[in-house]
Amino acid sequence: MSVPYFDLADPSFDVTSAVVHAAREDHWYVETSYGHAVLRYAEASALLKDRRFQQGNAKWPAQNGIHSGLFSDWWKETLLSLEGQDHLRLRRLLNPAFRNKTIEAMRPTFQALANELIDGFAPRGEVEFISEFAEPYASRILCLLLGLPDSHWERVAHWADDLGKSFGIAIKSDLPRIEAALEGLTGYVEEVIADRLVAPREDLVSTLIAAHEDDDALSRRELSVALVFLAFAGMETTRNQLGLALQTLLKHPDQWRLLAGRPELGANAVEEVMRVNPTVTWITREAIEDVDLHGLHIPAGGIVQVLSHAAGTDPAAMPEPAFDITETHPMHLGFGGGVHHCLGHFVARTDMSAALPLLAQRMPDAVPDGSGEWLPVSGNTGALRFPIRFTPTAATPQPEPEQASADATRGQVRSAAGG
Template sequence: MEPTARFLDLADPTFDVTSPTVLQAREESFWARTSYGHAVLRHAEVTALLKDRRFRQGNARWPAQNGIHSGMFSDWWHKVLLSLEGEEHLRLRRLLNPAFKQQVIAAMVPGFAELAHELVDGFSERGRVEFISEFAEPYSSRVLCRLIGLPEEEWAQVARWADDLGKCFGVRIKEDLPRIEAALEGLYGYCDEVVRDRTAHPRDDLVSDLVRHQQDGRLSAEELSVALVFLVFAGMETTRNQLGLALQTLFAHPGQWELLAQRPDLGRNAVEEVMRVNPTVTWITREALEDVDLGEGLVLRPGDIVQVLSHSAGTDPRAQPDPSFDIAVEHPMHMGFGGGMHHCLGHWVARMDMAVALPILAARMPDARADGAGEWLPVSGNTGAIRYPIAFTPTPRVARPTAEPVPQ
């Protein structure tokens, strides 16, 4: 019989994975029981588990865990990079990797800065903004369009589909399934049109590269469609959510917003700090491949699911003398981009575009603070703001800036 352990109801939309309940569970033991298998809560055990070859990515089981066993979404989910393992996963990852290397993204930094200033110009003089629709969504979507090679003027439609498909990472996935599948159908059709265009008119972009891989037999037509749809929604939705969470976090810690405005060189560390204490990806899933005894009574059998709780691990006082939020301090590695073979493919994009955007926002939105409660996703699964109204001291529009420094 499994020993008594605290139960965390991750499937409950009202449950908060950053709550005192979770932190108290972390003090009692490094693990807990949950609605979706077991959870690991402490930094050392989490770090070890993400590198442990006795586990594989557990996301393939996610639809079934929520009662979804067939249909368009279930079929697609089992073919995306996130759900694949072994040689198949490595082959697809090798084909996608070149577009996401650090030096490729670094070359885009001046464009990130120009885009951020352009968007802030749209609301800086009025001193109020609905941050998600007026900045986070267009910024993340337009960056994604540039990276992949989609027409940037079509960002709004792409963002709507990506937003609806992003609900598949939430704990309300079953009730959101009709919207998820409608978005999936829309994105499939859109991406297939883009592929046809690049087949006839190749360019210097990721879509054209993938079309060439398909033409030379390294990628099937289905794999190409599945990969493009996944890249579009994952690349936009997570960055948009993380930007809103970044402002929420910086506002909650006096002096940090002002420090970031004065020290734009801290943009990169600000991103890491925010993802350590307030990540959009609140858990990472692993599945046991064999019998595993993790200690303290946690014995897993093949097929058992373990959730790594990102916030709990990132704020574990055992891993750092002072786990409090401070953008001027480097803390141990966070879990916001996963780990092991499934470490986030687009982590350099997210790191750099947010590291550019956050100091610009801090400098051009002085005294910024939440202007009402806003509307938020559950703090479980993938979380973030749906609406986030912000007020600040108005500032003038600016002339196009000189090149911003590349975040180090």
């Protein structure tokens, strides 16, 4: 039986569509414009852990006709493209800053930031969700993690947004903007590194500079590349996933109301959203040797995609695949798997689970206010603009004077730490 062919590079093709679901019933894989693609959960989960495959993103620029230049050279050096000891060494040096305990301690800060942003639109009863919440929330958290001044979030977000186009299927036409953003963000990061070399602080940049001086040292170039990649990948994916989370929850108003009443479901809401509506719609792997996989021969160098949504909603793995924040389903594949499992997954899980219940509580009866503007549902997807209306609510009550003074003192300390 011949398998279907999907053109993943076609902006009109939706990887979450009924066409994909129908193909999944008959085949565990399909042919695509970017190699084979796995549709079923069992095969997808196994492939991501299969040591006969490595991360396939290193070839992404070349697959789109980009073989040289500033972006192509930088892409080859990122954590996403590295393999073997180089990849393990970089992850080992970065891991301490992204441990669950470290990030969970920041939850109150994330919640305070979410409430501050919601205060700006809650009394109006309407919001353009991406520009007024998702983007500033993701970018300001990133600045906090990296020890960058909070006042620089818009500049960082602009660069990260343009660099994020490198994950999109229009990468070649967007290349001038991508390279301009890469040049700008790299220059900014180099200034931050130079500052921390002179005056170390309690932040991720200083931590990595300390590692830069150890026996297994990061080179100055490795340090710069790692920080630029963390800056754009961390902001862009979180912003996109927040927009997709609201899209999904507002399609299920009963779940939106439930989340408002039971904020402890925030963590599971994140998992459910990423299972049924992930920003990373496919995960790429490359065969490092000839592989025979369930009757499919994949030659060394062959590319295989895992379609996250198709795998995450596979009825064979989850008899009740419908979106439900009270249910625990098999682990979704939105953060990848194996040795390339997303380094920042604790950050994404924590900041989104902190924000979503607050949004549900303070945006009652929320509904989309028009269709918005969305990226193609292929590659990395998300909203460019997503207007929402809801029943207006009051701003967060201001703290008592004594508490306000203590908060201001903590804010000064945070500001000093952040530059």
